[in-house]
Amino acid sequence: DGGITQSPKYLFRKEGQNVTLSCEQNLNHDAMYWYRQDPGQGLRLIYYSQIVNDFQKGDIAEGYSVSREKKESFPLTVTSAQKNPTAFYLCAPHLRGLDQPQHFGDGTRLSIL
């Protein structure tokens, strides 16, 4: 919600295959973040982007890549180098106002076939 759209909701990957998770937003957010959630674990930061054509690695970037060619879109590619990709992936903006709730996309659940 909050204008964040993630797709697909469920995604299956074959061994050795790259897959791309979509994150689109329509609220003019500058900063966007990708998080990964594993069972029993807190969400962890994969990549973030504070402005178009710029992005930075988070805590667990290995095996992932992103692009930010336009403000509205921040896709995450899970590459074949990511050996344990099965997880729940969430995309979220960074809202600068202190009195702003934190919105997330509905998430994509990625599984290995």
Next chain:
Amino acid sequence: KNEVEQSPQNLTAQEGEFITINCSYSVGISALHWLQQHPGGGIVSLFMLSSGKKKHGRLIATINIQEKHSSLHITASHPRDSAVYICAVRGYGGSQGNLIFGKGTKLSVKP
């Protein structure tokens, strides 16, 4: 040591009970969020706190900046409150502008 610790990890309550979930953090923060995650995975923001106390319906959130501690209270709990409640803190600027998450508290309210 995790920067954000939540307790308890799991909580089972009877309908109508008063519930408290605790969050302690060890880093400097600009804000603290309480989030609710339902079984489908979607996350909803409940509160954003930088000081004091906020109330929304049966939910109350408090924060003590000096003690680096926050609590989420649910009064008159109901089975529809069953979810995972997540505490997350936001640091300052750059990568610290991202959220650091607790592992969550799984709440189950029995009728």
